[in-house]
Amino acid sequence: MYWTTYKLRYLEEHANEGAEAIAEALGCSRTAVEVQASRYGISLRKRWRCPRCGMVTFRPLSTVTGWCANCTKEARRDRIAEEVREMEEEVRRAERENRERQALYSKKHRMKKKLESMKSE
Numbered sequence: 314m315y316w317t318t319y320k321l322r323y324l325e326e327h328a329n330e331g332a333e334a335i336a337e338a339l340g341c342s343r344t345a346v347e348v349q350a351s352r353y354g355i356s357l358r359k360r361w362r363c364p365r366c367g368m369v370t371f372r373p374l375s376t377v378t379g380w381c382a383n384c385t386k387e388a389r390r391d392r393i394a395e396e397v398r399e400m401e402e403e404v405r406r407a408e409r410e411n412r413e414r415q416a417l418y419s420k421k422h423r424m425k426k427k428l429e430s431m432k433s434e
């Protein structure tokens with residue numbers, strides 16, 4: 314059995330959605346879709362285009378980010394890098410603060426000693 318031009322065009326344009334979805338849209342069986350696809354050399358393997366990097370992926374896009382696995386991992390890595398930068402900044406501030414406080418304590422101690430030695434002179 315041959316398909317109408319409309320059905321064939323639909324098959325070509327939606328091949329990346331997989332046999333199941335096409336069969337449902339065209340109101341025919343999954344087998345019929347597979348037979349026609351193989352007759353015209355059309356791959357029914359599901360694929361998606363990532364809206365972030367524009368690459369085609371054979372794995373479903375992330376339901377969280379809507380991106381491919383690589384873009385999702387990249388975004389996660391960027392977030393972690395940002396967190397690390399913020400933590401480093403906090404640690405640097407705390408260390409600087411401790412150093413300055415320590416320096417003031419020593420200075421205070423030295424001044425006290427000097428004042429005491431002046432009194433006894």
Ligand SMILES: [Zn+2]
Pocket residue numbers: 363364365366367368380381382383384385
């Ligand atoms: Zn991507």
